[in-house]
Amino acid sequence: MKSLWIVNGQIWNENKEQLEIRHVKIENGLIAAIEDAADGLPDTAGQDVVDAAGKLLSAGLIDMHVHLRDPGFEHKEDIVTGTKSAAKGGFTTIACMPNTRPVTDTPETVRYILDKADAEGLVKVLPYAAITKNELGRELTDFAALKAAGAIGFTDDGVGVQNAQMMKNAMALAASMDMPVIAHCEDDSLVEGLFVSEGKFAERNGLKGIPNESEAIHVGRDVLLAESTGVHYHVCHVSTEQSVRLIRLAKQVGIKVTAEVCPHHLVLSDEDIPGMDPNWKMNPPLRTPRDVEAVIEGLEDGTLDMIVTDHAPHSADEKARGMQLAPFGIVGFETAFPLLYTKFVQTGKWTLGFLLKRMTSDPARVFRLASGRLEVGAPADLTIIDLEDERTVDPQTFLSKSNNTPFGGWKLTGWPVLTLVDGAVVWSEL
Numbered sequence: 001m002k003s004l005w006i007v008n009g010q011i012w013n014e015n016k017e018q019l020e021i022r023h024v025k026i027e028n029g030l031i032a033a034i035e036d037a038a039d040g041l042p043d044t045a046g047q048d049v050v051d052a053a054g055k056l057l058s059a060g061l062i063d064m065h066v067h068l069r070d071p072g073f074e075h076k077e078d079i080v081t082g083t084k085s086a087a088k089g090g091f092t093t094i095a096c097m098p099n100t101r102p103v104t105d106t107p108e109t110v111r112y113i114l115d116k117a118d119a120e121g122l123v124k125v126l127p128y129a130a131i132t133k134n135e136l137g138r139e140l141t142d143f144a145a146l147k148a149a150g151a152i153g154f155t156d157d158g159v160g161v162q163n164a165q166m167m168k169n170a171m172a173l174a175a176s177m178d179m180p181v182i183a184h185c186e187d188d189s190l191v192e193g194l195f196v197s198e199g200k201f202a203e204r205n206g207l208k209g210i211p212n213e214s215e216a217i218h219v220g221r222d223v224l225l226a227e228s229t230g231v232h233y234h235v236c237h238v239s240t241e242q243s244v245r246l247i248r249l250a251k252q253v254g255i256k257v258t259a260e261v262c263p264h265h266l267v268l269s270d271e272d273i274p275g276m277d278p279n280w281k282m283n284p285p286l287r288t289p290r291d292v293e294a295v296i297e298g299l300e301d302g303t304l305d306m307i308v309t310d311h312a313p314h315s316a317d318e319k320a321r322g323m324q325l326a327p328f329g330i331v332g333f334e335t336a337f338p339l340l341y342t343k344f345v346q347t348g349k350w351t352l353g354f355l356l357k358r359m360t361s362d363p364a365r366v367f368r369l370a371s372g373r374l375e376v377g378a379p380a381d382l383t384i385i386d387l388e389d390e391r392t393v394d395p396q397t398f399l400s401k402s403n404n405t406p407f408g409g410w411k412l413t414g415w416p417v418l419t420l421v422d423g424a425v426v427w428s429e430l
């Protein structure tokens, strides 16, 4: 079988904290060799070659929180368009949420997702299964059967598990089978009917806002339940200062908790919302500038382990219903890396290595994935990114079926140009 060489790529050296030019050889879907460019070009006669000169070569990005909407909401997205959109964004592994129709609460639906992703998807798809049947919070799903079918964890993302005993039972059962519980933290009684955060935007518009405690109350409850059950507990889309504080404390006392944060919660606050525009409506809502500072700090000190997009496509019709009635959620794959690169790396706040770590090896570490590292023997899941390329975000060009984003018109730098999964090019504009 032919090998593939990616020559002249710039690879981040974690120890030296700098980019170095390397030639990477791919064989049988794995990284077979990484050679120093100082030794000259390798002999590539008869083999495939991609020239990555002047560009970053990274382990493929990993996104542990996405909505592919398949089965059931294919007017928003499906496994083909969702994985295309992910590939274009530089992602090679994504984990999809179970708030589908039917809810991913049976082995059949888990297998449907895995089979379709295998046959038609462009990137690796890891399905989560629901904690409770139909995500209604009343009755646990069949964890053992769902795990056997290939689910990688349990979550009712989209809604919080309201009942503490239900959550405790779920955690105890998940712990007994070495599976994580992933939580959308939201106390319904504090949120009912509200759609923006407490803060300046709500005040200016005469709206009652969602209080920060609605999220943090669940985080506090759940870290205690994680402590008593010993489960690996993972907190979804952390957005408040209080949640960061609770997770930090929980980690300090050795509770097995991990957490994620979304690009929009790192970059936007409620004060940036331009008006009653549903493309700025997502759950959790954009919080105050103080919360934005806190989640950035949390990500920097490792309290928050990884960045996830929470890619949440909704159709133009659904988003046209106005701020109050439109569904929560924004798409994320095709802007995540350039957004964060522009806002945090180009400004000198983070190193490139830090951003890459939080989007590759950290999610891989937390969820024990084989990919996420650019090293010999690892799967050749790779992304080439043009760090000089500046483009204006045009939602109409998204490969996602949906274009609900607040970032339209933003000038961003650092666009993925080629994505490989198991050594095969799944998307390229090189």
Ligand SMILES: NC(=O)N[C@@H](CC(=O)O)C(=O)O
Binding pocket: 067, 099, 157, 158, 159, 184, 281, 282, 283, 284, 310, 312, 313, 327, 328, 329, 330
């Ligand atoms: N994040 C969102 O605003 N929406 C998500 C649900 C979720 O992630 O909780 C969705 O499914 O649309």
Ligand SMILES: [Zn+2]
Binding pocket: 157, 158, 159, 184, 236, 237, 283, 284
């Ligand atoms: Zn959620």
Ligand SMILES: [Zn+2]
Binding pocket: 065, 066, 067, 097, 157, 158, 310, 312
């Ligand atoms: Zn979600």
